[in-house]
Amino acid sequence: MRTGKNGICAGRVVVVTGAGRGLGRAHALAFAAAGARVVVNDLGVGLDGTPGPDSPAARVVDEIRAAGGEAVAHAGDVATGEGAASLIRAALETYGRLDTLVNNAGFLRDRMLVNLDEDDWDAVVRVHLKGHFLPLRHAAAHWRQETRAGRRPEARVINTSSGAGLLGSLGQGNYSAAKAGILGLTLVAAAELERYGVQVNAIAPAARTRMTERTFAAAMAAPDDGFDAMAPENVSPLVVWLGSADSAGVTGRVFEAEGGRITVMEGWRPGPTTDHGERRRPEEAGAAARKLLAEAETPGAVYGT
Template identity: 70%
Template sequence: MICAGRVVIITGAGRGLGRAHALEFARQGAHVVVNDLGVQLDGSGGGDQPAQQVAAEIRALGGRAEVHGADVSDWEQARELVDFAVQRFGRLDVLVNNAGVVRDRMFVNLSEAEWDQVIRIHLKGHAATLRHAAQHWRDRSKAGEQVQARVINTTSGAGLLGSVGQTNYAAAKAGIAALTINTAAELARYGVTVNAIAPSARTRMTEEVFADMMARPADGFDGMAPENVSPLVVWLGSAESADVTGRVFEVQGGELTVATGWGRGPSRDAGRRWRPEELGAAVRELLAEAPTPEPVYGT
């Protein structure tokens, strides 16, 4: 039970990956705050029934669980969620940012509302909870406590490589990857690690995009089951992962991959200001030396 006694908030924990994470944390001894608005895939509707059901499953396993229905994209409600975990369990050790929605559209047809909603719930929803959790951990660290806090964010292959028809989602997920790297650097002094996962699994958000990969096997290993992703999330949430931070991991079935991001490649220095007519040849030389980019999903 590698997370025995640790206090975990999981956003979007009523279904899919979030539910799988919540149950696995509970099996590993954690106390879980189940956060979910119970909305439909496009963000409409809502209710606490999915979250309450997951909490009931955790209690049936002998674990401790509480439900909180904060809208994590609301700065104040995100603070209330963190405060709730601290009030109920005495502290917070792990934040798993998982909540999200999709409003897929080719970019030329994308509305302002569809852009704003996806960016708000994914990117701001990660930032708001992390901001308030970070303050909690900084205060504990400054009070002399040896903090062992963990953040696991959820990015996507769409954010790492791009995905046709998901520009809003890809931009939000790319922002989450950058948020992960930056906060890992800033929060290390307080005993906080920040990592991200880019999962491939059967969820409401992926069943249409990856329909050809979603078939459930009649027998044998189900490589697209959400439960395949959760062991890594739980390990990253444990005290054992203290030396791993600022990294992004792709997870699908039994395959675990560390993603490598932007880095400095080939360069040329003219030693002076470049002239426009020189740059065509220089750029093409650099591109010929650089690795070929991974293709965008859907191309």
């Protein structure tokens, strides 16, 4: 990686959570290569969210600096108010500004629903959903203040959902619910923050990371054509573009990204409908529902089925 001082994000300050490994690391390196100054956040925990032996954030910072870029590490817990606040302060105190927030931090505690205990539910929902909300809240407060001071930003937020949030995934009820919640948060934030110069979008990436290595085990072998479709670096170009000023006018959208493929997801919208004009009896409601279902598109299959 070489940093590009005249790249698409030259002059911008970018915060990436969960940036010590996998997708977050790829995003941080890609932003630096595009000319951004990067705040690399990672708590340094294991796959299940328990403390790890060291923090990888500093290693990513070293990579960026070795390539001529600018970066600083942050090891706070973004699912706490103080951790999220200190993350935004790190950008402002180090570089004097904040332009882009990439919410990426997360971990897994997979169980089938009948085996999923309350602690595993709370832990996953906390880091994914609350870990998106709190950095977004503190960043948005800063951008609102800037707008009110006459300095309307060209701010960007990229949230990280998943195909599990779009379709569901067997054994991942907690993760699927949290990732679906991130989509709802993205839509609300896009509508509320547009007046402050903030665009908010979400990605649903498919890539090989610690969290997905079992899911994509069949794709782990080296590709014959030299293109590793499951490499996390494939997702980062879209994230960098969404985090740049070049993405002006794009907000409230959800993108799937995998390998060389990008898909705009169209989400929930009204399908077939009927209006009886008055209250139905249960049997009438059932007959109407079955008729509508016969006219509707079949939903995508839940992952793992």
